[in-house]
Amino acid sequence: MRVLTLVSAAAGLAALGLVAVIAWPVGSVPAPIELTGDSQRGAYLARAGGCIACHTNWDEGGPPLAGGAPLETRFGTFHPPNLTMSASAGMGNWTITQFARAVRQGVSPDGASYYPTFPYAFYANLTDQDIADLWAAFQTVPAVDTPAPDNEVPFPFDQRWGLKLWRAAFLPAPRTEPVEGKSDPWNQGRWLVEGVTHCGACHTPRNIAGARVMAQKFTGADALPGQDKSPAITPDALAENGWTRDDLAYALQSGIMPNGDTFGGGMGEVVRHGTSFLTDADRRAIATYLLDEDG
Template sequence: MKKPILFMVAALALPGAAFTALEQWPIGNEPQLEALEGVPDRGAYLARMAGCIACHTNVAGGGKPLAGGLALKTDFGTFYSPNLTSDKEQGIGAWNIDDFVQAVRQGVSPEGKPYYPAFPYPFYAKLSDQDIADLWAAFQTVPPVDEPSILQDLGFPFNIRASLKIWRGLFLDSTGFKPTGGKSEMWQRGQYIVEGPAHCAACHTPRNILGARQAELNLHGADKLPDGGKSPDITSKALKKRGWDKDGLAYALRTGLTPDGDVFGGSMGEVVRDGTAFLTQEDREAMAIFLLDLDE
């Protein structure tokens, strides 16, 4: 009788031990950010480029800028964007720049917990130290909003945040920006924007069953977005086949109008409205140059 009991105790203890090990597994690296002076205006520009306003403002619900509350429905459950205002209790007002850089570039909270990859931190890993300093300076100017963040509504086992550490070990690519040699400055600028802050591949790349991007199909479009829509293939071959050129693509990123007179709908319409419409013409052209020449 003793052996079966011992086996039962072991069977119950092992999952508990595994969970404890996951909880104790440290992630992230100590920030090595130099003492740089941030430029708020440049940070505000980067925030538009990175989609911070679009994702952290519940426009339809009448929410205040960057106060969070925007719902993102997925197969894993519903994610809600958190409050990023300077409120010390509900926002990030009690953070310091080290907390900020670890969250933005590494996806790790000030408490050492992993963020869900609905937050596109793998792309923000390509931001430079100066970018981070500028963004931090800009966020210091955001008025505080005493609005608590909504808890993520996820089912088991996705509600176990510690399990994300396994996901990170399997799929996370947090390499910094590496410009491709032999290309023009405009092409490289477009590469930085598309692969970094604008995180175009987040929506235009299909994902596997665990929600990780399929790197071999980068920018080939996705059949299932969180809002139930689809994203088109935006490789250069596909764009040119559909009649896009540099001027048309840059114009669409400013206005949302396509060459055939149609308009971007769904989440891409929001990307233009809250993001790319605020970029300089030069940056929109840089994105177009990069995308139209990416796989040639």
């Protein structure tokens, strides 16, 4: 009888714990942003951040930002959502505060956690001005009233409340702050690589829970969406493979590697829809940081 009582008590506590997790709110309400946004700079950040690359279905000739090609992962298939100004299918009814919370915290307007296929962990240090600029840019995107398909995620990964536990265990803060003693280009590269361009999202291996293994940052990954792979981009690995700062900056513009071959797969898309639009200075800053060559 005592055993049954203990089991019942344990089950009750477990149920209460589950209810508490489900009810546990994530994120926080951002302070109001009343800055005037620069749509041109916002469009630049959207390119750098992969918004246009990921949320446009280029293979099917889809409208810009109306929803991207499906991402096939071991947890299921994720469909990047519509980011146009459609009131019914996109962000047309959002406020800038809701946008800021989504981008920097990974929390939707209804308070649900976004799946980490959305690299919000890298955007957490975007400033209010960055958010205002991005929001101004998105206001210029024509509405497309076709919603992206729902994610195809099996149980238990379809239970978004479980993402609260994932966030608590695996969500690191981006390290984009300037490092004293380093040059401005190196620190600009750090801000880009560790933040908005989120290089580590694809070039860092992930554990069984899909979180980045930070002790192996930039050492490459073998389980990217679509069975793609990425090489190591640590300073040592790049140097061993003969990369120079000029080579890397040029490759980020053209997609052409030092041996004359071209980037393929996901990296080809990153260049085509993202880094090729960056300034020469920013591409060189990325190369400076990745190779850890100051000056």
